[in-house]
Amino acid sequence: MTSTQRVSLIKTYSGSFAPLKLPNFRTYLGGQAISLMGTWMQVTAQGWVVWQITHSEAALGTVALLAGLPLFVLSPWTGVIADRFDRRKLLIGTQAVMMTLAFILAFLVQTNLARIWHIYIIALLAGVATALDFPTQQTFLGDLSGMEQVRRATTLNIMMVQLARMLGPVLAGVVLTTLGAAMAFWINGLSFIAVIISLLVVRSTQVVTIPQGKKSGSFGEALNYVRGQPRMVDLMIFATLVTFFGLATINILPAVADTVLHGDAGTFGLLLGASGAGALVSTIVLLPLSQAAKRIGLIVSGAAIWMGVFFALLSTSSLLPLSMAAMFCVSLGGPLVLTTAMGVLQQLAPRDMRARIISLFTMVSFGLQPIASQVIGYSAETFGTQRAILYNAIGLMVGAGLMLALRPGLRAWVLEPLTEAAAPPTAPMVMERARVEMEIAAVD
Numbered sequence: 001m002t003s004t005q006r007v008s009l010i011k012t013y014s015g016s017f018a019p020l021k022l023p024n025f026r027t028y029l030g031g032q033a034i035s036l037m038g039t040w041m042q043v044t045a046q047g048w049v050v051w052q053i054t055h056s057e058a059a060l061g062t063v064a065l066l067a068g069l070p071l072f073v074l075s076p077w078t079g080v081i082a083d084r085f086d087r088r089k090l091l092i093g094t095q096a097v098m099m100t101l102a103f104i105l106a107f108l109v110q111t112n113l114a115r116i117w118h119i120y121i122i123a124l125l126a127g128v129a130t131a132l133d134f135p136t137q138q139t140f141l142g143d144l145s146g147m148e149q150v151r152r153a154t155t156l157n158i159m160m161v162q163l164a165r166m167l168g169p170v171l172a173g174v175v176l177t178t179l180g181a182a183m184a185f186w187i188n189g190l191s192f193i194a195v196i197i198s199l200l201v202v203r204s205t206q207v208v209t210i211p212q213g214k215k216s217g218s219f220g221e222a223l224n225y226v227r228g229q230p231r232m233v234d235l236m237i238f239a240t241l242v243t244f245f246g247l248a249t250i251n252i253l254p255a256v257a258d259t260v261l262h263g264d265a266g267t268f269g270l271l272l273g274a275s276g277a278g279a280l281v282s283t284i285v286l287l288p289l290s291q292a293a294k295r296i297g298l299i300v301s302g303a304a305i306w307m308g309v310f311f312a313l314l315s316t317s318s319l320l321p322l323s324m325a326a327m328f329c330v331s332l333g334g335p336l337v338l339t340t341a342m343g344v345l346q347q348l349a350p351r352d353m354r355a356r357i358i359s360l361f362t363m364v365s366f367g368l369q370p371i372a373s374q375v376i377g378y379s380a381e382t383f384g385t386q387r388a389i390l391y392n393a394i395g396l397m398v399g400a401g402l403m404l405a406l407r408p409g410l411r412a413w414v415l416e417p418l419t420e421a422a423a424p425p426t427a428p429m430v431m432e433r434a435r436v437e438m439e440i441a442a443v444d
Contacts (some may be wrong), residue, residue, distance in 0.1 A: 016156075016287075019144075020156065024203055025153060027202050028198045029156060031194040031196075032195050032198070033163070034194035035095070036160055036165075037164045038187050038189070038191025039168070040165050041187055042188040043168070044172035044269055044272055045175070045181045045185060046105070046119065047060060047253070048265045050254075053116050056381070057381050058374075060251050060255070060373075061252070061374045061378065062373075064251045065371070065373055066124040068366060068367065068370035068373070069370045070130065070131040071130065071134065071366050072370070072371075073131075075359040076219040077219070079356035079357070079359025079362075080359075082139060082359070083352060083356055088143075088202070090133075090136045091137060092199045094129045098129050102188045103189040104122060105122050106182050106188075106189060109182040110182035131362075134358075134366070135356075138342055138355075138358045139354045141157055142346055143204035144204050150343060151347060154339055155283060155287045155288070158338075161279075164276070165276030165279055165280070166276030170269050170270070170272075221353070222353050225350070225357070231344075231409075232357075235340075235344060235361075236345075236361055238337050238400070238403065239338055239364075241395075241396055241400060241403075242334060242365075243366055244371075244395075245308070245396035246330070247372075248372035248376050249389055251373045253268060254268050255380060256314075256323065256385055260317075261319075261323060271327055275328065276331070277328055277331075279335050295413070297413040299336060299340065301404050304397075304399070304400035305397050305400045308393045310330040314327065314389055345357055376388050
């Protein structure tokens with residue numbers, strides 16, 4: 001590597017952390033990091049509690065279905081809400097709701113009153129809160145960092161997610177084996193306090209949607225816009241493939257730990273930890289490089305095929321080290337697809353339509369995960385856990401391959417420098433938006 005290449009590489013990596021120079025973004029991300037650690041502890045503990053109560057892959061899929069279904073059903077409305085109202089206050093509300101649900105689950109498990117239907121109800125209610133929280137939170141990152149740095153801000157947020165995803169399950173495994181599942185839920189509930197405090201402290205700049213006609217400011221307006229943007233459609237299809245055939249597989253990892261690897265809660269935590277480690281490495285090392293690259297289509301398609309290959313390896317493994325290695329490699333690809341899609345979609349979207357486009361992205365990708373979770377849950381019970389994982393791996397590789405073969409524009413797509421995606425608003429619209437922003441600032 002030449003000195004010029006080394007300097008260029010250093011600039012690329014240092015530039016990835018530029019949003020941390022913004023005090024508001026830095027404060028919010030710190031609170032988010034603490035909360036995410038608790039969230040992943042709860043994800044691990046909840047999956048293990050469901051498995052201990054039912055020993056059913058289908059039950060694991062049902063929990064994922066109930067948690068994710070609101071993302072699909074409610075997205076047409078949550079994106080509109082996040083575009084029209086103060087996103088900071090919306091986030092305070094969703095975090096408070098999820099904190100309350102964590103404490104309720106902790107109490108039920110602590111007192112041995114927890115039944116599978118309790119977990120179903122709590123998962124559904126948490127899913128409703130998440131349906132509003134996700135598009136609000138993703139677009140709030142842009143409010144804090146500005147559109148010029150939104151991809152970097154999204155990457156840094158995902159970096160925190162992956163760090164928590166790596167450490168949270170490992171800590172949960174320790175807590176599960178030493179203090180019990182209830183403590184993991186108590187810790188998660190307390191962790192929400194950090195992000196709520198950060199939201200009370202920070203200030204942001206938000207463009208508020210001012211409806212100018214019957215369809216203005218609606219979900220249908222965003223849907224029609226995306227239909228006319230082929231590259232937006234491509235990104236959403238890839239995110240759907242990775243979520244449906246990839247992320248859904250994680251929901252049956254308790255069965256892999258128990259019936260395939262003959263382990264315990266600690267084994268399950270190690271599998272999730274290895275997955276989180278791979279995603280963290282991807283976020284720290286690969287995503288900054290992908291932001292400097294222009295061939296977005298080749299990046300996301302290659303990452304999807306890579307994931308399919310290592311899911312296939314996981315389906316053949318009965319050894320913990322090999323399974324951990326497979327999960328690590330699988331998770332190198334996930335952030336390249338999902339984080340790239342979320343960041344680029346916000347770059348391509350009109351400023352006052354970002355939340356609605358992210359909610360559409362949520363609907364067609366993460367919102368379909370509950371259906372995929374049910375499919376792989378019943379597939380695992382019918383054909384066996386390992387064969388179900390293999391079928392999903394094949395689906396992911398074939399889907400990504402067909403996209404490359406049938407969408408020639410995808411291979412040639414070069415991401416252009418950031419420009420405003422919407423037509424310039426009229427002077428009255430500018431004045432009205434400025435007035436609304438000043439009113440929000442005054443309330444704050």
